[in-house]
Amino acid sequence: MTLEELQTFCLIEIEKLLQNNGKSLKDYAGMPLPNVDLISAFSNSMVVREMQYDVSEMLAQHDDYFAQLTAEQESIYHAIISRVLNKEHGFFFVYGFGGTGKTFLYKTLSTKLRSERKIVINVASSGIASLLLPGGKTAHSMFNIPIELNEESVCRIRVNSQKADLIRQADLIIWDEAPMTNKLAFEAVDRTFRDLMKVTSISNQNLPFGGKVIVLGGDFRQVLPVIPKASRAEIVMASINSSYLWKHCEVFNLTRNMRLESVAQNSDMDELRLFSEWILQVGEGKCGTRIDDRVFVKIASELLIPITDDPITDIVSVIYPNLSENLNNSTYFQDRAIFAATIEIVEEINDHIVNLLPGEMKEYLSSDCICGTDANVDIDLNWINVEFLNQIKCSGFPNHSLKLKVGAPVILLRNIDPAGGLCNGTRLIVHSLGRNVITADIVSGSNVGDRVFISRMNLIPSDSGLPFKFQRRQFPLLLCFAMTINKSQGQTLSTVGLFLRRSVFSHGQLYVAISRVKYKKGLKILLCDENRPEDDLTENIVFTEVFNKIFGMFIYLL
Numbered sequence: 370m371t372l373e374e375l376q377t378f379c380l381i382e383i384e385k386l387l388q389n390n391g392k393s394l395k396d397y398a399g400m401p402l403p404n405v406d407l408i409s410a411f412s413n414s415m416v417v418r419e420m421q422y423d424v425s426e427m428l429a430q431h432d433d434y435f436a437q438l439t440a441e442q443e444s445i446y447h448a449i450i451s452r453v454l455n456k457e458h459g460f461f462f463v464y465g466f467g468g469t470g471k472t473f474l475y476k477t478l479s480t481k482l483r484s485e486r487k488i489v490i491n492v493a494s495s496g497i498a499s500l501l502l503p504g505g506k507t508a509h510s511m512f513n514i515p516i517e518l519n520e521e522s523v524c525r526i527r528v529n530s531q532k533a534d535l536i537r538q539a540d541l542i543i544w545d546e547a548p549m550t551n552k553l554a555f556e557a558v559d560r561t562f563r564d565l566m567k568v569t570s571i572s573n574q575n576l577p578f579g580g581k582v583i584v585l586g587g588d589f590r591q592v593l594p595v596i597p598k599a600s601r602a603e604i605v606m607a608s609i610n611s612s613y614l615w616k617h618c619e620v621f622n623l624t625r626n627m628r629l630e631s632v633a634q635n636s637d638m639d640e641l642r643l644f645s646e647w648i649l650q651v652g653e654g655k656c657g658t659r660i661d662d663r664v665f666v667k668i669a670s671e672l673l674i675p676i677t678d679d680p681i682t683d684i685v686s687v688i689y690p691n692l693s694e695n696l697n698n699s700t701y702f703q704d705r706a707i708f709a710a711t712i713e714i715v716e717e718i719n720d721h722i723v724n725l726l727p728g729e730m731k732e733y734l735s736s737d738c739i740c741g742t743d744a745n746v747d748i749d750l751n752w753i754n755v756e757f758l759n760q761i762k763c764s765g766f767p768n769h770s771l772k773l774k775v776g777a778p779v780i781l782l783r784n785i786d787p788a789g790g791l792c793n794g795t796r797l798i799v800h801s802l803g804r805n806v807i808t809a810d811i812v813s814g815s816n817v818g819d820r821v822f823i824s825r826m827n828l829i830p831s832d833s834g835l836p837f838k839f840q841r842r843q844f845p846l847l848l849c850f851a852m853t854i855n856k857s858q859g860q861t862l863s864t865v866g867l868f869l870r871r872s873v874f875s876h877g878q879l880y881v882a883i884s885r886v887k888y889k890k891g892l893k894i895l896l897c898d899e900n901r902p903e904d905d906l907t908e909n910i911v912f913t914e915v916f917n918k919i920f921g922m923f924i925y926l927l
């Protein structure tokens with residue numbers, strides 16, 4: 370910010386305070402007035418926030434990142450930057466498996482444009498992924514995307530609002546983890562942007578995303594949009610590459626595993642390469658044995674945990690060794706977790722482990738009720754009593770009874786304060802259990818080490834599968850010694866135990882579970898699904914048709 374801009378910004382703030390008290394700067398002789406030419410830009414606090422980056426710091430960071438770009442990253446960088454600088458529209462998709470440097474590319478693009486005082490909006494489909502982006506937010510909160518979507522949905526952004534103005538002024542929009550978002554969300558954003566951008570030029574209403582330069586990124590091997598009870602075809606059809614927008618998209622491919630290259634000097638390069646290749650083959654459904662229309666993958670013996678009569682104890686002792694000695698060691702829980710396919714199994718493991726912890730267990734019971742607006746639904750609400758509501762369990766939603774102990778790891782289920790590192794998916798360690806407030810320490814994401822206070826919230830599940838809406842007042846927390854595979858997407862851990870008493874049931878789940886670790890030795894798998902044809906086989910589900918509309922579309926710039 371220049372000195373003149375800073376002065377105008379301060380004067381506007383003083384003027385607002387004075388006006389609240391029936392006065393104005395004009396009432397005080399000798400007081401300077403804000404520069405009228407800058408007033409419109411500075412009256413929008415959202416725009417001001419996006420322009421507050423330190424230009425010289427951005428430039429220094431950019432030069433450092435740019436010097437490291439690989440040839441493929443650099444060519445994509447130039448393709449995107451030239452659209453922005455030439456004020457042309459562009460709709461891009463950066464495709465690449467985990468570790469190929471997508472985030473690194475986003476950071477290079479963001480610092481370049483911010484160093485020139487241009488506006489970059491960084492969003493991600495999940496709270497966890499948004500923490501990795503500079504100034505990142507979730508796409509749903511940034512664009513006010515409705516929870517319930519259909520083919521005509523639009524975002525709740527008024528044409529003359531501050532947010533609309535910010536979007537109009539944005540030079541680049543980056544949206545990470547795009548494949549996990551339903552195409553209807555992108556289409557709602559597209560319709561909204563066309564509407565907002567036609568104010569600038571009527572022809573913008575005919576361009577995808579109203580003519581903005583928008584970069585989506587992600588990996589179609591990962592979990593696709595979650596739609597309860599949807600068929601394979603419905604899930605594939607809900608992906609962004611089944612949208613009417615996709616034909617306008619320019620698709621770039623990143624292929625070098627930079628995460629692997631950055632750790633390889635200190636490790637066994639060949640083992641890492643083979644492990645990484647196996648993960649990719651699992652992700653693309655290119656390995657395994659087909660038995661009765663199902664594909665089974667062989668798990669190497671060194672990854673397998675031998676089973677006994679008590680598989681939960683077996684996996685807990687491997688993933689959480691010396692549990693009681695490590696209770697006060699915050700790094701112990703920070704980097705390890707057990708994954709399972711369903712919430713029922715996850716709950717069983719969590720209950721088992723929390724009972725092993727010393728200390729007093731505290732139980733928090735929720736207060737549940739039917740949402741007022743649903744009191745007129747076409748069902749007899751008399752049979753839905755409180756006991757019935759208390760028994761409802763939904764994915765990503767706290768249970769009626771939440772049993773916790775000090776020292777237990779928990780996962781946050783709502784985006785409370787993304788800027789402060791409190792997102793849906795943030796992991797915390799319970800520090801104290803008050804009556805109305807739980808104190809906890811952040812152990813994942815951007816604000817590791819911060820102590821935070823969590824209070825009860827009114828929570829409404831968006832996909833309970835019930836014909837009415839209900840509200841639960843409860844702490845937005847779940848124990849997370851174990852978590853569902855879907856919830857693990859976006860996390861990187863050093864020790865992962867995959868507990869497959871029930872095999873995976875949807876696209877990308879096995880790939881997501883095995884790709885959360887950086888090294889092979891961090892992954893252990895326990896197979897005890899009674900339906901597996903052989904002891905070391907587990908089912909892998911890959912909707913290969915989702916790749917059809919991507920592999921043929923790569924633009925090679927080199």
Ligand SMILES: Nc1ncnc2c1ncn2[C@@H]1O[C@H](COP(=O)(O)OP(=O)(O)OP(=O)(O)O)[C@@H](O)[C@H]1O
Nearest residue numbers: 437438439466467468469470471472473627628631
């Ligand atoms: N050109 C590069 N030079 C040096 N290091 C790089 C480069 N590109 C990426 N990296 C490093 O490689 C690692 C992985 O990169 P990054 O996190 O950007 O990958 P990603 O594709 O976003 O992965 P994920 O999808 O798992 O989030 C990071 O540590 C990053 O700093």
